[in-house]
Amino acid sequence: MAAHAHAVKRYPGFWGWLWDWLTTVDHKKIGILYLVAGGLFFVFGGIEALLIRLQLMFPMNDLISEDFYNELITMHGTTMIFLAAMPVIFALMNAVVPLQIGARDVAFPFVNALGFWTFFFGGLLLNLAWLMGEVPDAGWTAYPPLATTAYSSHHGMDYYVLGLQIAGIGTLLGGINFMATIINLRAPGMTFMRMPMFTWASFITSALIVFAFPALTVGLVAMMFDRIFGANFFNVDAGGNIVLWEHIFWLFGHPEVYILILPAFGVISEVISTFSRKRLFGYSTMVFATILIAFLGFMVWAHHMFTTGLGPVANALFSIATMAIAVPTGIKVFNWLFTMWGGSIRFTAANLYAIGFIPTFVMGGVTGVMLASAPADFQYHDSYFVVGHFHYTIVGGLVTGLLAGIHYWWPKMFGRMLHEGLGKLSFWFYIIGFHLTFFVQHFLGLLGMPRRVATYLPNQGFDTMNLVSTIGAILMTVGIAVFFVNVVITSLKPRHAANDPWEDGRTLEWAIPSPAPEYNFKQIPLVRGLDAWWKEKMEGNKELPPAEPLGPIHMPSPSILPFIMGVGFFISGFGFMYNLVFAVIGLVIVLVCMALRSIFDDHGYHIEPEEPKKGEVAA
Amino acid sequence: MSAHEHHAGALPPEPEKATLEGRNKILGFWLFLGAETVLFGTLFSAYLAFRNSVLDGPKPEELFQLPMTFIMTVVLLVSSLTSVFAVQAMHRHKTGQMLGWMAVTIALGAVFLGLEIYEFNEYAHEGHRFTTSAFSSAFYTLVGFHGGHVAFGILWIGLVILQILKKGLTVVTAPKVYVSAIYWHFIDVVWVFIFTVVYLMGKV
Numbered sequence: 012m013a014a015h016a017h018a019v020k021r022y023p024g025f026w027g028w029l030w031d032w033l034t035t036v037d038h039k040k041i042g043i044l045y046l047v048a049g050g051l052f053f054v055f056g057g058i059e060a061l062l063i064r065l066q067l068m069f070p071m072n073d074l075i076s077e078d079f080y081n082e083l084i085t086m087h088g089t090t091m092i093f094l095a096a097m098p099v100i101f102a103l104m105n106a107v108v109p110l111q112i113g114a115r116d117v118a119f120p121f122v123n124a125l126g127f128w129t130f131f132f133g134g135l136l137l138n139l140a141w142l143m144g145e146v147p148d149a150g151w152t153a154y155p156p157l158a159t160t161a162y163s164s165h166h167g168m169d170y171y172v173l174g175l176q177i178a179g180i181g182t183l184l185g186g187i188n189f190m191a192t193i194i195n196l197r198a199p200g201m202t203f204m205r206m207p208m209f210t211w212a213s214f215i216t217s218a219l220i221v222f223a224f225p226a227l228t229v230g231l232v233a234m235m236f237d238r239i240f241g242a243n244f245f246n247v248d249a250g251g252n253i254v255l256w257e258h259i260f261w262l263f264g265h266p267e268v269y270i271l272i273l274p275a276f277g278v279i280s281e282v283i284s285t286f287s288r289k290r291l292f293g294y295s296t297m298v299f300a301t302i303l304i305a306f307l308g309f310m311v312w313a314h315h316m317f318t319t320g321l322g323p324v325a326n327a328l329f330s331i332a333t334m335a336i337a338v339p340t341g342i343k344v345f346n347w348l349f350t351m352w353g354g355s356i357r358f359t360a361a362n363l364y365a366i367g368f369i370p371t372f373v374m375g376g377v378t379g380v381m382l383a384s385a386p387a388d389f390q391y392h393d394s395y396f397v398v399g400h401f402h403y404t405i406v407g408g409l410v411t412g413l414l415a416g417i418h419y420w421w422p423k424m425f426g427r428m429l430h431e432g433l434g435k436l437s438f439w440f441y442i443i444g445f446h447l448t449f450f451v452q453h454f455l456g457l458l459g460m461p462r463r464v465a466t467y468l469p470n471q472g473f474d475t476m477n478l479v480s481t482i483g484a485i486l487m488t489v490g491i492a493v494f495f496v497n498v499v500i501t502s503l504k505p506r507h508a509a510n511d512p513w514e515d516g517r518t519l520e521w522a523i524p525s526p527a528p529e530y531n532f533k534q535i536p537l538v539r540g541l542d543a544w545w546k547e548k549m550e551g552n553k554e555l556p557p558a559e560p561l562g563p564i565h566m567p568s569p570s571i572l573p574f575i576m577g578v579g580f581f582i583s584g585f586g587f588m589y590n591l592v593f594a595v596i597g598l599v600i601v602l603v604c605m606a607l608r609s610i611f612d613d614h615g616y617h618i619e620p621e622e623p624k625k626g627e628v629a630a
Numbered sequence: 631m632s633a634h635e636h637h638a639g640a641l642p643p644e645p646e647k648a649t650l651e652g653r654n655k656i657l658g659f660w661l662f663l664g665a666e667t668v669l670f671g672t673l674f675s676a677y678l679a680f681r682n683s684v685l686d687g688p689k690p691e692e693l694f695q696l697p698m699t700f701i702m703t704v705v706l707l708v709s710s711l712t713s714v715f716a717v718q719a720m721h722r723h724k725t726g727q728m729l730g731w732m733a734v735t736i737a738l739g740a741v742f743l744g745l746e747i748y749e750f751n752e753y754a755h756e757g758h759r760f761t762t763s764a765f766s767s768a769f770y771t772l773v774g775f776h777g778g779h780v781a782f783g784i785l786w787i788g789l790v791i792l793q794i795l796k797k798g799l800t801v802v803t804a805p806k807v808y809v810s811a812i813y814w815h816f817i818d819v820v821w822v823f824i825f826t827v828v829y830l831m832g833k834v
Binding site: 118119122183186187188190191194195196221222223224225226228229230232233236237240241242243244246249250251252255258259262602606609610612 | 650653654657658661662664665666668669672673675676679680683684685760761762763764765766767768771785789790793797802806
């Protein structure tokens with residue numbers, strides 16, 4: 012940072028540092044903010060998971076009460092999906108996508124900051140439920156009537172509805188921003204079919220966000236109107252219908268699982284290709300498979316509702332559509348295997364996570380196809396089989412993929428290499444712990460153990476496997492703890508990662524210093540093929556060919572408005588629950604900030620051409 | 631981010647697309663409208679699910695007054711036309727005409743909104759309130775969301791008019807005119823669907 016301190020006026024000391032982070036519109040810093048906030052919520056969700064597993068360790072355990080257990084499962088699911096997984100995905104997208112397409116920033120840097128702060132304050136509002144003592148407890152899917160005021164009369168589910176609504180605004184803004192960025196800001200020569208797979212995955216994920224999140228918005232609005240203003244959407248006595256919530260929730264919720272997994276697919280494609288020293292096998296089929304998965308992802312929401320009673324025709328159609336998704340997913344798995352085939356594979360920590368991902372995710376996919384069969388689903392439904400399945404896809408798939416990506420791009424984000432030995436140690440604890448935790452849960456489910464129960468009777472065949480599962484959860488916790496130790500140790504080391512620290516980097520981000528300077532590229536590069544940086548290296552070039560002359564670089568100004576708007580949403584969220592006056596005040600704050608942003612044009616500032624040379628790190 | 635070289639004097643023929651920022655805004659806004667389409671689509675499906683769940687409240691065919699909603703439809707469609715005139719004036723660099731048409735647009739929008747408030751007030755007196763039935767909740771949520779969009783559009787276009795009075799028509803202000811016009815057309819299209827699905831289908 013110090014090398015560019017003259018670029019914007021910065022204040023000294025702690026407050027200057029804080030102000031800098033609160034007002035930043037730099038995608039790289041916003042990526043770090045997402046990573047820190049997502050990591051924080053991941054710890055919350057992880058502690059909740061650990062408490063659940065400790066409670067289930069022994070039959071008839073009374074470590075925690077039933078009410079607390081319901082709160083834990085609700086908050087664990089909600090926190091992990093919306094507040095831990097989504098922001099870490101956005102962290103990687105922010106850190107990597109503009110660099111991979113040869114851009115200086117995202118299309119809307121201000122909106123990017125706004126997306127982060129609305130997400131953050133939404134998550135904060137949801138988690139403040141713990142401090143207020145009124146915690147959501149109707150499950151992360153919030154099915155009515157359990158989630159209506161009839162069965163959940165305290166403010167717990169209001170925190171869920173309002174917190175997710177606010178966080179969802181942030182996510183939607185992020186999705187629009189990355190779509191616009193990838194369409195409009197690609198460097199010359201970076202055609203769509205030359206985009207790195209992670210960028211492709213980010214693009215398709217953003218499209219899914221744009222078209223799936225508004226459905227959740229409406230569902231949450233309906234639930235909020237029911238709970239706070241006495242509307243009747245889910246009030247059967249007044250003509251409402253609880254199945255509507257199931258449809259709306261899963262119309263969002265199923266694309267959401269592909270929103271989660273596609274970025275992991277993108278990460279795996281990058282990591283495996285780099286560490287196999289081979290170009291990704293079947294690039295165009297990878298692109299096609301990604302698009303097809305996203306398309307089919309919108310057609311299968313009712314497979315979550317087989318037991319609701321939609322009838323055999325609907326169940327059969329959704330069953331077949333769901334099984335069809337296995338085809339493009341299978342294409343991807345084979346492409347990764349063929350990428351490794353004949354490659355000179357390096358087993359770095361990042362690559363271990365990526366290779367560990369493949370069989371783990373395949374297992375989650377296989378149980379997915381089993382669940383897609385409607386008659387069989389009547390047996391699996393609401394049992395631990397389902398819990399095992401979706402943890403294989405979301406933890407074994409997404410979290411493993413994100414950990415691969417974090418290890419891989421850490422030097423590009425922070426300029427420091429994570430310690431390889433600790434990385435490998437964390438991987439082995441994590442992967443062994445993961446399979447111990449969740450593999451046995453499939454069999455618990457087949458034996459008949461229902462999900463969402465706070466305890467179980469002894470001698471039903473559940474005892475040993477639950478104990479094994481809890482031991483696995485503890486091993487996973489050790490693995491994650493080793494990762495955090497690695498992060499702390501690494502942050503104390505000097506910042507001297509090379510431009511291309513893995514030496515086999517293929518894409519544009521490895522051609523520039525680590526961490527990237529705030530303008531990313533001194534000159535926007537000319538892209539001459541797929542894996543542009545690899546191509547230049549193979550032709551003996553030390554730098555990317557420039558597509559523009561050296562000149563002043565225009566930068567957007569930092570702004571505190573996104574933070575204030577986040578605070579405004581936060582106040583209005585509280586206001587809707589406790590006092591409508593504050594709801595209005597909060598929304599007025601947001602509208603005034605929007606008007607201010609519109610009235611005062613941001614002319615930005617320029618970094619002069621000689622400055623980049625000073626800040627440049629000698630390779 | 632590098633296309634900032636335009637001088638205020640020489641305005642290009644399509645000033646809203648002259649800068650990368652302008653093109654980004656227009657693309658981003660179309661994507662936002664894609665999201666809005668899903669939002670209204672979901673609201674419509676909720677409404678369709680509940681349009682017969684009237685309980686003891688008034689039925690749609692007793693409630694709706696087609697002449698009134700027809701006038702509202704005409705007013706809003708005309709306001710969409712005037713916002714096209716505003717954008718055409720902008721392309722001819724006739725700032726005064728453009729501002730005039732924008733003012734007419736928001737005036738018509740205000741008339742529409744006034745009629746809608748009057749209409750809601752009438753319904754409430756006839757016992758069709760937000761909490762009456764699932765039908766009434768879904769009706770007010772769908773039509774109210776649209777009305778909220780109209781109100782926001784009035785404030786937005788009003789703010790753009792004030793900005794142009796102060797800053798003039800430039801490559802920075804032109805995308806604001808254009809994007810607010812797309813927004814206005816979108817809420818007009820949504821209204822066409824509301825008129826059809828809610829009011830006309832409510833009468834049959």
